[in-house]
Structures are given as structure tokens and as C-alpha cells.
Amino acid sequence: MQPGYDPHAFTPFAVTVDLAVFTVRSGVLHTLLIRRGQEPYAGDWALPGGFVLPRESAETAARRELAEETGLAPDLVAALHLEQLRTYSEPDRDPRMRVVSVAFTALVPDLPEPHGGGDAADARWLPAGEPGPPVPLAFDHERILADARERVGAKLEYTCLATAFCPPEFTLGELRQVYETVWGAELDPANFRRKVLATPGFVEAVPGAARLTGGRGKPAALYRPGPAGTLAPPLLRPRPEGTAR
Amino acid sequence: MQPGYDPHAFTPFAVTVDLAVFTVRSGVLHTLLIRRGQEPYAGDWALPGGFVLPRESAETAARRELAEETGLAPDLVAALHLEQLRTYSEPDRDPRMRVVSVAFTALVPDLPEPHGGGDAADARWLPAGEPGPPVPLAFDHERILADARERVGAKLEYTCLATAFCPPEFTLGELRQVYETVWGAELDPANFRRKVLATPGFVEAVPGAARLTGGRGKPAALYRPGPAGTLAPPLLRPRPEGTAR
DNA sequence: CCCTTTATAGTCAGAGTGACTATTAAGGGA
DNA sequence: TCCCTTAATAGTCACTCTGACTATAAAGGG
Numbered sequence: 001m002q003p004g005y006d007p008h009a010f011t012p013f014a015v016t017v018d019l020a021v022f023t024v025r026s027g028v029l030h031t032l033l034i035r036r037g038q039e040p041y042a043g044d045w046a047l048p049g050g051f052v053l054p055r056e057s058a059e060t061a062a063r064r065e066l067a068e069e070t071g072l073a074p075d076l077v078a079a080l081h082l083e084q085l086r087t088y089s090e091p092d093r094d095p096r097m098r099v100v101s102v103a104f105t106a107l108v109p110d111l112p113e114p115h116g117g118g119d120a121a122d123a124r125w126l127p128a129g130e131p132g133p134p135v136p137l138a139f140d141h142e143r144i145l146a147d148a149r150e151r152v153g154a155k156l157e158y159t160c161l162a163t164a165f166c167p168p169e170f171t172l173g174e175l176r177q178v179y180e181t182v183w184g185a186e187l188d189p190a191n192f193r194r195k196v197l198a199t200p201g202f203v204e205a206v207p208g209a210a211r212l213t214g215g216r217g218k219p220a221a222l223y224r225p226g227p228a229g230t231l232a233p234p235l236l237r238p239r240p241e242g243t244a245r
Numbered sequence: 246m247q248p249g250y251d252p253h254a255f256t257p258f259a260v261t262v263d264l265a266v267f268t269v270r271s272g273v274l275h276t277l278l279i280r281r282g283q284e285p286y287a288g289d290w291a292l293p294g295g296f297v298l299p300r301e302s303a304e305t306a307a308r309r310e311l312a313e314e315t316g317l318a319p320d321l322v323a324a325l326h327l328e329q330l331r332t333y334s335e336p337d338r339d340p341r342m343r344v345v346s347v348a349f350t351a352l353v354p355d356l357p358e359p360h361g362g363g364d365a366a367d368a369r370w371l372p373a374g375e376p377g378p379p380v381p382l383a384f385d386h387e388r389i390l391a392d393a394r395e396r397v398g399a400k401l402e403y404t405c406l407a408t409a410f411c412p413p414e415f416t417l418g419e420l421r422q423v424y425e426t427v428w429g430a431e432l433d434p435a436n437f438r439r440k441v442l443a444t445p446g447f448v449e450a451v452p453g454a455a456r457l458t459g460g461r462g463k464p465a466a467l468y469r470p471g472p473a474g475t476l477a478p479p480l481l482r483p484r485p486e487g488t489a490r
Numbered sequence: 491c492c493c494t495t496t497a498t499a500g501t502c503a504g505a506g507t508g509a510c511t512a513t514t515a516a517g518g519g520a
Numbered sequence: 521t522c523c524c525t526t527a528a529t530a531g532t533c534a535c536t537c538t539g540a541c542t543a544t545a546a547a548g549g550g
Contacts, residue, residue, distance in 0.1 A: 010296040012257030015334070015345055051255040054343065058334040087332040087347045089260070089303040098299065100260055100345070102332045173527070190529070191508065198506085217527030218515040232484060233506075239477060418496070436539065438498070443537090462496030463546040478537075 014094075016101040017062040018049035018141065020085065020148030023108050023125060024165050024181045031128040031145060033137070034069050034120035040095050041138035045126070047145065049101070050119060058084070058102040068118035072111065080106050081164055083155075085148050093140050101139075105148045107164035130184060153182050158234040160202050163225035169206055171220035172196060183237045195235055201228025259339075261346040262307040263294035263386065265330065265393030268353050268370060269410050269426045276373040276390060278382070279314050279365035285340050286383030290371070292390065294346070295364060303329070303347040313363035317356065325351050326409055328400075330393050338385050346384075350393045352409035375429060398427050403479040405447050408470035414451055416465035417441060428482045440480055446473025 021032040033045045048069045052061040059082055067077045085103040093099065114123040126133050128149060132142050156162050156179055163170070165178040176192045196202050203223040266277040278290045293314045297306040304327055312322045327349045334345040359368040371378050373394060377387050401407050401424055408415070410423040421437045441447050448468040456464040 010259040011299045013260045013297070014255040015258045015260070052258070052334065052345075054256045055336050057336060058332060058345070084331050086329050087303060089297065089347065091300050091302060100297075100303070100347070102334065102345070171528085188508070188510090189527075190510090190531090193529070195507080216517040216525075218529075220528055233481065234479065236478065238508095416497085433539070433541090434496080435498070435500090435541090440538080461494075461548045463498080465497055 011098060014097055014099045015052045015058070016049055016099055017052060017058050017065060018047040018088075018101050018103045018144055019062055019066055019082075019106060020047055020103065020145055021066070021106045021108060022128065022148070022152060022165070022182075023110055024178050025110050025125060027177060027181055029128045029149070029181050030125040031133060032070060032114060033124060033126050033133065033135075034116060035122040035124075036138055037116075037119050037121040043121075044138040045133070045135045046138035047103075047141045048120065048123070052102075059104070062102075062104045065118070066106075069116065069120040070114035070123040071117050072114055076108075076111075080108065081161070082106050083151075085144070085151055088140055088144060090140070101144075103144045103148065105151055107152065107161060109165060109167045149182075153237065156182055157236055158231050160199075160225065160228050160231060163203065166225075169222045169224055171222060172203075173220055175203070175223070179235075179237075185238045187238075199228065199231055199235075201226040202231065256343060259342055259344045260297045260303070261294055261344055262297060262303050262310060263292040263333075263346050263348045263389055264307055264311055264327075264351060265292055265348065265390055266311070266351045266353060267373065267393070267397060267410070267427075268355055269423050270355050270370060272422060272426055274373045274394070274426050275370040276378060277315060277359060278369060278371050278378065278380075279361060280367040280369075281383055282361070282364050282366035288366075289383040290378070290380045291383035292348075292386045293365065293368070297347075304349070307347075307349045310363070311351075314361065314365040315359035315368040316362050317359055321353075321356075325353065326406070327351050328396075330389070330396055333385055333389060335385070346389075348389045348393065350396055352397065352406060354410060354412045394427075398482065401427055402481055403476050405444075405470065405473050405476060408448065411470075414467045414469055416467060417448075418465055420448070420468070424480075424482075430483045432483075444473065444476055444480075446471040447476065 019032070023030050032048060034048050036042050036044050036046050048066055049062070050065040050069070052058055056064070062082055063077050063080070066072060067074055082104045083106070085105045087100055087102045089100040091098065093101070113125070116122040126135065128145060133145065136142070137145065162175055162178045166174055172193050173189070175196065176187055176189060179192070180187055204226045206222040206224055264277070268275050277293060279293050281287050281289055281291050293311055294307070295310040295314070297303055301309070307327055308322050308325070311317060312319055328351070330348040330350045332345055332347045336343065338344065338346070358370070361367040371380065373390060378390065381387070382390065407420055407423045411419055417438050418434070420441065421432055421434060424437070425432055449471045451467040451469055456466055
């Protein structure tokens with residue numbers, strides 16, 4: 001404790017939000033990134049986000065920034081499932097000043113191309129490859145993105161969130177591809193089907209003899225997300241090895 | 246967007262940390278609470294915590310505040326496993342000003358009684374009963390505490406964290422009581438033992454014919470925490486019912 | 491010297507899962 | 521038009537894990 005230390009003084013911080021929004025496009029996990037229009041890191045790619053305004057909660061700010069910077073449809077942004085990831089507060093993470101950032105994760109189905117707005121000179125879906133995205137990111141956003149990817153992978157194990165990556169009606173093959181893409185592992189189609197259908201409330205069949213084809217092969221039945229939120233028992237990803245089971 | 250809106254303005258926020266520190270005392274989950282010495286809520290009970298200083302990360306601040314306000318041994322506080330819970334940022338959660346708070350969770354073995362210090366007029370372990378603690382808490386700390394309790398219960402399922410509630414050497418009965426206390430459910434001693442011992446790296450037997458008694462009954466073998474961090478497959482808590490499995 | 495209590499061992503049946511094989515229903519070419 | 525390839529779907533089998541129990545061992549308290 002320094003001399004003259006006042007236990008009730010407080011440092012003013014800027015508070016921002018950052019969003020790691022994921023989608024699956026043709027078998028590859030993509031993240032929504034923007035190109036920064038302002039310093040610092042002007043011209044670099046970054047997660048969408050920005051300052052929290054005086055009367056906003058972090059989540060409200062996250063939705064506002066997402067809509068402003070990417071031009072995604074407002075009703076879609078309002079309905080989005082946002083989950084708080086964690087808060088990043090290292091003292092030097094922003095060169096301008098003391099900034100703490102509350103990071104969020106969201107999962108969306110394959111959407112139309114976004115377009116830049118607000119502080120964003122551009123907005124685009126870029127692959128969120130295993131080592132990282134194909135471009136360096138501003139601030140500590142690569143770290144945030146890596147944390148978010150890990151969280152999403154873990155959540156697929158014990159929640160029904162995978163359906164958030166799918167359109168309103170989807171085949172079990174599409175759902176399986178979500179798991180395979182996020183986990184980077186192949187799953188046995190028959191076993192996957194058995195597991196999903198055996199979990200009450202995970203998906204429900206679209207009643208009509210509705211079926212559809214993604215190309216060739218036997219047409220698949222269509223399903224909708226069911227009311228269940230959690231998967232008990234979980235659908236564990238194949239462990240690399242060495243780890244128990 | 247308002248007229249005159251400046252997208253680069255930012256509101257100054259105060260950033261605080263709050264800690265939900267849990268322990269198990271004689272079969273009851275307890276939380277470390279302090280009695281506030283300052284307004285607002287002076288005299289009320291609250292989670293330990295306080296303002297983040299200019300050059301601190303949230304986690305550093307959490308450790309400092311915990312040591313200051315509760316007098317827990319510094320080396321213990323330094324070694325503590327702190328996990329970020331989430332950040333609370335509702336605009337009116339603090340009547341003084343705009344404050345966002347980063348909440349942390351920690352698990353400790355049964356420790357000596359703490360003593361107030363810093364802003365805390367008093368510090369004490371109080372039961373964190375199911376509906377909530379026996380006293381009303383300041384700010385939104387009851388909400389934070391409830392979130393933390395839920396998180397701890399969930400983490401016991403798929404991590405080896407339960408040993409953090411135990412002294413350096415413990416019996417499987419003590420470890421089982423941790424689960425029973427946090428989950429509020431009874432577990433079969435034999436099945437629990439089988440599961441724990443079958444998970445490589447969860448616990449390791451203390452080699453010497455060391456054994457100990459908590460009172461009556463056959464003496465139990467002693468174990469130490471093992472190197473494993475996660476439990477795969479998980480040790481699922483008994484589901485209330487209705488839920489699958 | 492019994493009785494109660496807790497630890498520990500062992501059994502059994504059923505659920506859940508990984509690895510496979512077989513069948514069905516399209517689409518694409520030759 | 522007739523194979524071939526592809527993907528969905530059905531069904532098997534062995535093995536693991538778990539919940540429910542029974543049995544035995546080793547204290548401490550009357």
C-alpha cells in the first residue's frame with residue numbers, strides 16, 4: 001500500500017465488448033471479423049465490438065455494436081444467443097488507455113455476407129482455422145478468439161447449441177457436420193444419429209414427409225431444434241488419446 | 246444514433262472485482278463474506294472485493310482484495326485457484342456510479358476464521374444455503390453468489406476441483422462429502438470410490454500405511470490430489486428426474 | 491463383548507457407446 | 521438405361537460404465 005493510498009479512489013476505465021461470432025460454411029468454421037477504420041490498429045482485422053455506452057449493459061452494447069459494424073439484420077441480432085465468454089483486463093491490452101473488455105460468443109447459421117459500418121471499414125466471414133485466422137488480429141483478439149473456439153467446442157458436448165449453427169430446418173447430416181467442423185474430428189453417422197435421436201428434446205422431426213437433398217445420396221429427413229437445452233448424458237468429443245476414455 | 250453522437254467517446258467506468266470463496270464446513274457449504282465498513286450498504290454483508298487499481302489485472306486485484314479484507318495468509322491467497330465467473334454490468338447495480346464488476350470463484354479447504362481489514366469491518370464464513378445466505382447481501386451479490394454456486398456444482402462434474410475443498414491429505418469419505426454438500430444429494434460410497442479410483446490422476450494414495458479416523462468406523466486410507474485436471478468421463482450429479490438419464 | 495458406524499470388496503443387470511455390416515434411395519456418367 | 525458412388529438409415533455385437541445391493545473388515549461406544 002503506497003503512502004497516501006486512498007482505498008476509495010478508483011481509476012476510470014473504458015469498458016468495451018468484443019464478439020466472437022461463429023458460423024459453419026461449407027465444412028469450415030468461420031468467424032465474423034471487421035477491418036478497423038480507426039487507430040489503433042487501423043486497417044487490421046479485429047473482432048467486432050466497441051465501447052459500452054453510459055446506460056447500457058455489456059450485452060446490450062454487444063448487440064448494438066454487432067448490428068452497427070456488420071449490418072446484420074436487427075431482428076436477427078436481437079434474437080441471437082449471446083453468451084458471455086470472459087473479461088480481459090490486462091493493463092496494457094490497449095495502447096491508448098486502460099480498457100477492460102467483456103467478450104461474448106455467438107453461434108449463427110450460414111448468413112449473407114455482412115458489410116462494414118460504424119467504426120468498421122469492412123466486415124467479413126473469415127476461416128477461424130485451428131492455429132488461428134489467416135490474418136493477424138488487433139489487440140489480444142487472437143487470444144479471445146482461441147478462448148471462444150475452445151468454449152464452443154466444449155459447449156457442444158453438453159448442450160444442444162449445435163442447432164444454432166443450422167438453418168431452421170436441417171438434416172442430421174448437417175448437424176453432424178457442425179460437430180465435425182468445430183471438433184475437427186469425424187463422427188460415425190449412424191452412431192451420431194442414434195445418440196441425437198435418443199436424447200429427448202434435442203431435435204424434433206418435421207412431420208410432413210419433408211425431405212431434402214444437399215446433393216447426391218439418399219434424401220434425408222428434416223429436423224427442427226427441440227426444447228431441450230442440455231445434453232445429459234453429454235456427447236463427448238473423441239479424445240485425442242492418453243486422456244481417460 | 247443520436248445527433249452529435251461521437252463514436253469514439255467513452256464513458257468512464259469504475260471496475261471492481263467480487264469474490265465468491267467457498268468452503269465445506271461440517272457438511273455445509275459456506276461462503277466468505279465481509280461486513281461493509283463504508284457506504285453504500287455500510288453494515289451489510291457482501292462478497293469480498295473492491296476497485297481494480299491502475300496497473301492491475303482483475304485477477305491481481307482479486308487476490309489483493311481478498312488478502313486485505315479477510316486477512317487470509319498471503320501465500321495461501323497467492324496459490325489459490327481463482328476462476329473468472331462472469332462480469333456484471335447492469336447500469337444501476339451500484340447507486341454511486343457506473344461500476345462493472347468482474348466476479349471470481351475460489352474453492353478452499355476449511356480454514357481458520359478470517360478477520361476484517363481494509364474496507365471490511367468484519368469477515369466471516371457464513372452458510373451459503375440453497376435459497377441463499379442467512380443475511381441479505383449488498384448490491385447484486387446474492388445473484389453473483391447464486392451463479393457461483395451453480396458454477397461450482399457444474400464444475401465438480403467434469404473437473405477434479407473437488408480436492409480443492411479438502412486438506413492436503415484426505416479420505417475418500419471426505420471427498421465424497423464435498424460432492425454431497427455442494428450437490429445436496431447423497432452418493433453411494435462404494436460407487437463413488439470405484440469411480441474416483443478408476444479415474445487416472447484424480448487422487449493418489451498416500452504410500453505409507455497412513456490412515457486416519459474422523460471419529461468412529463473403520464479407518465480410511467489417505468489420498469492426495471493427483472495431476473489430472475479434468476474428469477473424462479464426467480461424474481454426473483444425480484439429476485432431479487425427468488431429465489434424460 | 492455386542493452394536494453401530496464407516497470403509498472397502500465384489501456382484502449383477504441395464505444403459506450407452508464404438509466399431510461395423512447391410513440396405514435404401516438418389517445422382518452421375520458411360 | 522444400367523452401373524457406380526454417395527449418403528441416409530437400420531441393425532448387431534462386444535465392452536465399459538453405472539446404479540443398486542450384499543458382504544466383510546475394523547474401529548469406537550456402551
